[in-house]
Amino acid sequence: MREITLVDARSDMILASDVLHDHQKLLLRKGVALNDKNIKILKSWGITRITVNSDPHPEDGATPADPVALIEAIEDRLNHKFGETDGNEIHKEIQRVATQIIIARYHAQEAIDAQ
Amino acid sequence: MHNNRLRAIVGRVEDLPTLPRTVLRITEIINNPKSSARDLAGVINDDQVLTARLLRLVNSSFYGFPQRIATVSFAIVLLGFDAIRNLLLTTSIFDLFNGADRELQVEREKLWDHSLGCAVAAKIIGEHLHFEKVEELFVCGLLHDLGKIVEMAYMPNDYARVRARVKANDELILLAEEEILGCNHADIGHLLAERWNLPAPVPDVILHHHTPVRAGEFMREAAAVHLADIFCRALEIGSGGDHRIPALHPPAWEILELKTNDIEALLHRLETEYHDICPFIQASTAISPSEREA
């Protein structure tokens, strides 16, 4: 079970607990699968955070379970986005720091998932 | 850019919605150093949707105030003038991103995240460099890709071709737009900003956010937004519709007089502040249909 912001909610995620408005009105029941429509409705009610089931089979590859593979994937992606930096120091520095921050972001999410 | 295509687009821009009066008044308040909390409360109280949003926000668990806050002026006292001012402008502009077209909804949301990220980044860069009006930079960042919303909402067929080309060639959206439309989102956004009489430097920054050296007296503001755009792409905050990071316009760096050593702290601040502001903005924009009709 992990808590996510509604912005990160995706279709087919399963609610791990009831979503209540103002702690009382039931909007969506635990166990319901999210879809574009009910995500939109939650948004319209001002819901910002929900809890969903953790990926039951993380090793199936949605997020690489192997941290090295994960870091490599992030590095590859940013390498591609930046393209040839032509030794431009500024680009290199932006890319270096951005890579670190994005990796840290994934680690933080993992820590939340593990709880 | 000054070709028939752009003129044809101007024709279509004639059909675009006018900027809500409330937003105009909020921009006036932002631009007037003498404006007070009372002026702001006046604008909010005149607008039921804004009032509902603001009260919902301050009464949300995000703030967790123990007692119920019933008036706009009390909300302003609690949250502070700057926070509210920024919030209102942001959420009013958010409405413009909220079109009916379902197919483009995801893209529009990503563009919104990108825009909000750029607003935060531009403000952070401005603060770092001791710009006088950082709030203005926030607005510039928020609106820099306005032209893309116009394309999504009013030129869906052209925009579909632009998207297809970006995907096929994995190129910058700017290039695809120029090939297909004969102009780009900066030109289109600029037209609309002028039409809406948005205050300086917003229209110029929109027009030159990819080529800040051409922005004349607003070169520094344009360069800040240009760099903010690159920062958000690098940190993968939202998406402006392509998967490439454009090269930094070389004079931008000199205009800003930044040091390579500054980048690390700036990016870390962006990461923190963007994620802090996000739920805040979400809570304030979410509004049920009945309140909207009220």
Ligand SMILES: [Fe+2]
């Ligand atoms: Fe742009």
Ligand SMILES: [Fe+2]
């Ligand atoms: Fe952008």
